[in-house]
Amino acid sequence: MSNHKDDMHAPGVFALSLVFLAVFIVIWFAHLKWLMDIWAVR
Amino acid sequence: MANFDFRTCSISGLKIDKASENLVRWNLIAAFATLAVGGLFALLVALTRWPSVHLLPLEFYYRFLTLHGIDALLAWIIFFEIALVHFTSAVLLGTRSYVPWLGWLAFALMLIGGGVINVIVLLGKADVMFTSYVPLKADPIYYLGVILFAVGALLGFIIFFINVILSKRDGGYKRSLPLGVFGLGAASIIAVLTLLHGAGIFVPTLLWSMNLIPNVDPSAYRLVFWGLGHSSQQINVCAMVSVWYMTSAFVVGGKPVNEKLSRTAFVLYILFINIASEHHLLVDPVLSTWHKIVNTSYMMHLAVLASMIHAFAIPASMEVALREQGYTRGLFEWVKKAPWSNPAFSGIAISILLFGFLGGITGVIFGTEQFNIIRHNTWAITGHFHGTVVAGTTIAFMGFTYLLIPYIFKRELIWKGFATIQPYLYGVGVAILSIGMMSAGAFGIPRRHYDVTFSGAPFSFTFDPAVDMFMSMMGVGAVLAVLGGVLYILIAFGSVIFGKEVQ
Numbered sequence: 001m002s003n004h005k006d007d008m009h010a011p012g013v014f015a016l017s018l019v020f021l022a023v024f025i026v027i028w029f030a031h032l033k034w035l036m037d038i039w040a041v042r
Numbered sequence: 043m044a045n046f047d048f049r050t051c052s053i054s055g056l057k058i059d060k061a062s063e064n065l066v067r068w069n070l071i072a073a074f075a076t077l078a079v080g081g082l083f084a085l086l087v088a089l090t091r092w093p094s095v096h097l098l099p100l101e102f103y104y105r106f107l108t109l110h111g112i113d114a115l116l117a118w119i120i121f122f123e124i125a126l127v128h129f130t131s132a133v134l135l136g137t138r139s140y141v142p143w144l145g146w147l148a149f150a151l152m153l154i155g156g157g158v159i160n161v162i163v164l165l166g167k168a169d170v171m172f173t174s175y176v177p178l179k180a181d182p183i184y185y186l187g188v189i190l191f192a193v194g195a196l197l198g199f200i201i202f203f204i205n206v207i208l209s210k211r212d213g214g215y216k217r218s219l220p221l222g223v224f225g226l227g228a229a230s231i232i233a234v235l236t237l238l239h240g241a242g243i244f245v246p247t248l249l250w251s252m253n254l255i256p257n258v259d260p261s262a263y264r265l266v267f268w269g270l271g272h273s274s275q276q277i278n279v280c281a282m283v284s285v286w287y288m289t290s291a292f293v294v295g296g297k298p299v300n301e302k303l304s305r306t307a308f309v310l311y312i313l314f315i316n317i318a319s320e321h322h323l324l325v326d327p328v329l330s331t332w333h334k335i336v337n338t339s340y341m342m343h344l345a346v347l348a349s350m351i352h353a354f355a356i357p358a359s360m361e362v363a364l365r366e367q368g369y370t371r372g373l374f375e376w377v378k379k380a381p382w383s384n385p386a387f388s389g390i391a392i393s394i395l396l397f398g399f400l401g402g403i404t405g406v407i408f409g410t411e412q413f414n415i416i417r418h419n420t421w422a423i424t425g426h427f428h429g430t431v432v433a434g435t436t437i438a439f440m441g442f443t444y445l446l447i448p449y450i451f452k453r454e455l456i457w458k459g460f461a462t463i464q465p466y467l468y469g470v471g472v473a474i475l476s477i478g479m480m481s482a483g484a485f486g487i488p489r490r491h492y493d494v495t496f497s498g499a500p501f502s503f504t505f506d507p508a509v510d511m512f513m514s515m516m517g518v519g520a521v522l523a524v525l526g527g528v529l530y531i532l533i534a535f536g537s538v539i540f541g542k543e544v545q
Contacts, residue, residue, distance in 0.1 A: 015373050
């Protein structure tokens with residue numbers, strides 16, 4: 001039976017992609033708040 | 043084939059024929075020279091927009107800004123790309139250049155066209171900026187220069203197809219092209235479409251400037267012009283991504299984790315990236331909102347998806363290669379042990395980071411219809427494209443130069459210590475410049491504007507005082523970037539002339 005952990009060729013880049021995803025989510029909600037402030041969207 | 047003059051590069055193992063070598067060399071030399079000129083104009087323009095310096099008088103500002111666009115955005119990058127055409131379609135495939143005469147014809151046309159544009163603009167007969175929007179009218183010689191340059195570039199890209207087709211006949215490759223060549227193939231396909239748009243709009247504009255036709259519709263001009271103006275940046279993206287893959291392969295032995303996926307991403311560029319040109323017209327009253335949104339908020343993202351694929355595929359190729367070399371401790375030992383002192387490697391690493399975070403993300407935001415309305419024609423847009431074509435394409439090409447000098451010119455680099463810091467210096471400078479422009483643009487500072495204090499104007503308007511800091515930040519970044527650029531030019535020319543010969 002294959003060890004799935006060994007199947008990942010580039011775990012570092014995979015980890016970085018998760019960091020980018022988290023940062024993206026933070027920026028996304030921050031910019032929504034910014035938009036609400038600027039345009040007074042309710 | 044045996045009758046042709048081939049040598050084997052002692053460093054890369056590439057089989058290089060004399061005709062291709064000369065074509066790559068001279069296109070690179072022209073690229074270095076045009077970057078030097080474009081960089082000089084960049085410094086003068088930046089020092090004029092830096093409010094506390096405000097260097098140039100009005101007419102020279104717009105004249106030099108026009109030439110900065112022509113020399114740094116068109117000439118430097120396209121000469122380098124034509125060098126890449128010859129490098130990938132002949133040298134990488136191990137076959138000869140099949141039509142060297144066409145290569146020299148293309149080179150001559152580009153050189154003459156570029157020279158004509160520079161002279162006519164310097165004479166003050168074409169202060170129309172890079173976009174030359176009608177009804178701004180330049181001297182017919184200007185449009186003729188653009189057409190000559192574009193025809194030369196078109197012939198240069200056509201050589202790619204000729205070489206690749208005949209190379210297959212001669213056994214240069216078996217089933218599919220190597221990925222770096224495939225990427226340049228995508229660039230060449232986009233180039234043909236782009237340059238046909240150029241002919242489509244500049245030929246009638248030339249006739250109009252000679253009073254042979256009564257008018258050119260401004261909205262039609264804008265639409266077709268951006269089929270040239272922005273699509274030519276997509277040639278740059280494809281060529282830059284190819285350079286990323288090739289540098290990863292040459293420097294760390296990187297191979298794409300999934301080559302089919304990387305090839306598919308290049309195909310996405312071909313299919314969708316030209317459509318993204320529409321984002322230049324997002325405040326244009328002629329086109330419908332539906333039309334704009336379909337092109338920029340839907341189709342454009344398929345091209346962005348391609349960039350996202352490359353953005354992870356290339357670092358992954360490096361990680362796999364470096365792990366195979368034994369750097370397997372933890373998640374990031376490979377990052378620590380990567381060859382950061384090799385300017386070719388640091389060049390593409392900086393290029394990938396800055397292209398993605400400064401150029402790419404801001405491009406997606408500013409290219410969205412609803413956001414574009416608050417950023418259109420502000421300096422934020424200038425900040426965005428300095429994040430793509432300068433922090434992305436130019437730094438990648440600078441990094442690749444450090445490989446091409448030993449491979450093609452058979453010379454060692456001079457000033458190796460300075461070469462090591464050059465991509466960092468240039469990258470930091472361009473990043474500060476780009477962030478300064480984008481921040482000032484966020485406060486409404488217009489792009490291209492000579493004097494944002496509106497001195498002597500019949501009305502008064504003042505921006506938020508914060509803009510002074512951001513505009514000064516741009517100035518500091520520009521000076522750092524120019525220092526990095528000067529270092530690059532000195533190292534490139536110095537190595538070609540004085541570098542120790544590689545045996």
